[in-house]
Amino acid sequence: MKNDKNNLKTSVINNLSLSHDLLYEELFDGMIHQAPVSMYIVTGRTYSYVNKHFCELVGYSEEDLLSGRINPENLIHPEDLAVIQTRMLTEYAAQDAYARYRVRAYRSDGQVRHVEIHSTKKKWQGKNVLFGTVIDITAEVTANLQLMENEERLNSLFAYNPDAIFTFDIEGKFKTANPGCETLSGYSIEEILQLTFAPLLVLEDLPIAHLHFTDALNGITSTYDVTIIRKDGEKRNLLVTNFPMKAGGNIIGAYGIAKDITDEISYKKLMEGLVFFDPLTRLPNRKLFEDRLKTAIQTADREKHQPAVLSLNLDRFKFINDSFGHEFGDAFLKDIAQRLLDSVSESDTVGRFAGDEFAVLLPNLDQEQVYRLAEELHEALAKPFEALGHSVSISASVGIAFSIGPDETVDALIKKADAAMYYTKKYKTNQYTVYSEELDQQSADRLVIERELKSAITKQEMVLYYQPITDLKSGQLSAMEALIRWNHPELGLVPPDRFIPVSEETGQIVSIGRWVLHTACAQNKAWQDQGYPPIKICVNISTIQLQQLNFVQTVKAILEETGLSAKWLELEVTESILLVDTELLKCSLQSLKELGVSMSIDDFGTGYTSLSYLRQFSFDRVKIDRSFVEDISTDLNGKAITASIISLAHQLNMTVVAEGIEDIAQLTFLQSQQCDEGQGYYFGRPLPAELHDLNMRFKK
DSSP states (O other): OHHHHHHHHHHHHHHHHHHHHHHHHHHHIIIIITOSSEEEEEETTEEEEEOHHHHHHHTOOHHHHHTTSSOHHHHBOGGGHHHHHHHHHSOOOGGGSEEEEEEEEEOTTSOEEEEEEEEEEEEETTEEEEEEEEEEOHHHHHHHHHHHHHHHHHHHHHHHOSSEEEEEETTSBEEEEOHHHHHHHSSOHHHHTTOBSGGGBOGGGHHHHHHHHHHHHTTOOEEEEEEEEOTTSOEEEEEEEEEEEEETTEEEEEEEEEEEOHHHHHHHHHHHHHHHBOTTTOOBOHHHHHHHHHHHHHHOOTTSOOOEEEEEEETTHHHHHHHHOHHHHHHHHHHHHHHHHHHSOTTSEEEEEETTEEEEEESSOOHHHHHHHHHHHHHHHHSOEEETTEEEOOOEEEEEEEOOSTTOOHHHHHHHHHHHHHHHHHHOOSSEEEOOHHHHHHHHHHHHHHHHHTTTTTTTOEEEEEEEEEETTTOOEEEEEEEEEEEETTTEEEOHHHHHHHHHHHTTHHHHHHHHHHHHHHHHHHHHHTTOOOOEEEEEOOHHHHHSTTHHHHHHHHHHHHTOOGGGEEEEEEGGGGGSOHHHHHHHHHHHHHHTOEEEEEEETSSOOOHHHHHHSOOSEEEEOHHHHHHHHTTSTHHHHHHHHHHHHHHTTOEEEEOOOOSHHHHHHHHHTTOOEEOSTTTOOOEEGGGOOHHHHHHO
């Protein structure tokens, strides 16, 4: 009975032990094998246990791992393998029983995972046993690597950026500064970190810098230009961007990026200088002048003053430039520009349009003030100018135009001032001319003349009149001067002084001059063919004709076409023609002389002829201007001047023709002074060829 009880007790105990083993096995399976953490046991150099999560981590089955086909050395990246091998092969020691390390592990599909191994080492049955957990930290490592790369990029941007990058605290003191700040400012980083931004800036830029710094502290990003003074005293122009610097959601200062734009600004100023300023005088050119004039018109106060424009053109500048050289001419124009600037106020604009054309914008003066300033400018320009050993005085033709109000256009106002200036230059009655509608009518008339002149020859509207020249000793006809007239169907008989200047400005004088020369030569040959004694035909030529490279060939061709001998042709030039390039003139005149054509100076005494010109050029005749002949009758200085011209011409072996003889008193005086020939109403008016009675004239 007792034995039965003992057996029953033993059986109960055994059953209880078996129940505990089953419980522990279930607990182990639930807590360890099914745990969401990778766990392992390594005995020697092979796995003796792995849980389900470990298998999922490495992508191998439990059988592959426990069978020894896959061991820890197969899973670990070669570069990290030494850490595992040392851990497995080193004999157990209490001090290194626990270890934690990070390695790279291969999955079965070849992926590399970053893992952190927590390892505990035990000595069991004479073998090293390692067990612990494995945590996949791939996401963490990747994030850290990305963070490091970002930090490296940011550090590179900060350290190697050629622009200055810096931070300020709330007080505007530098907290950080990159090497670009050193390059830009000339201060070391250590010196910069002891400063606020204020000492670096020019005084006038401090307000704008404070404003934008305050904006940054208020969360506003802004970009602006400032100028700093480097440590060496040099000024540099910067483009600065400020934006807020935050920490923990609060603004604790401001970031800044500064780019050196000094060279860009210098280049921009250079380009503006080329685009808006005259390169010689540095005055505003036409483009900038027009822009300022437009602003002046738009902003003018109707109750006060309207803007005024003065157009100035220097008289005889071409003569000065050709006579003394372009170096002297450039220095002269610079001096003119400075004199104009010295005469006006800062609110006015002096511009140079081209050559010797200047303009002045007066936005704030009343009419009387404008007139006084025009007189002052005239006086300032009249003062002698000295340079390169020469002293020259000059005058200017000035035109004034006042804006009519906001409806005025820039182009119209400048054209009005130009029209007034041209009137001054043409008539020389005043120091300046104020634009009026009457001048507008003259401009309109000029446009009509220019337009109609283009077809005048083809429409056979041009005609030649001929005025006789008489030998004062014999009273016989010695020559005829050809004078052009324009017989327009609507404008009537247009005198030369209305259309010749226009033809010269437009270049049409070349074709007109050829027609005159051909017609006059043909008419003279016709008279000869009719049996009249041969006489010279005198034809006026302009500066522009003589400057044509083929002019001598043109004359030669016309003589051949008409059959007129060269000795019966005389070309008349005015004194002003002598102001052109003397070498070209010498060449042309010499060629004409060799051709057999004679040359005369018309209107002698009214222009710029000097004895040097008479010495250089061998003219055949001198024509005394009618103004001196008129003075003979009124007993003015005309007698003395006329007598002097006749004497001088004879000493230079030139014959003399007196123009404008109208009465017997003039004729008698001229004959007493041995004047060779005369021309004027006393002998006959200009008439068409068919109205001249040559029979009567040759009988005389």
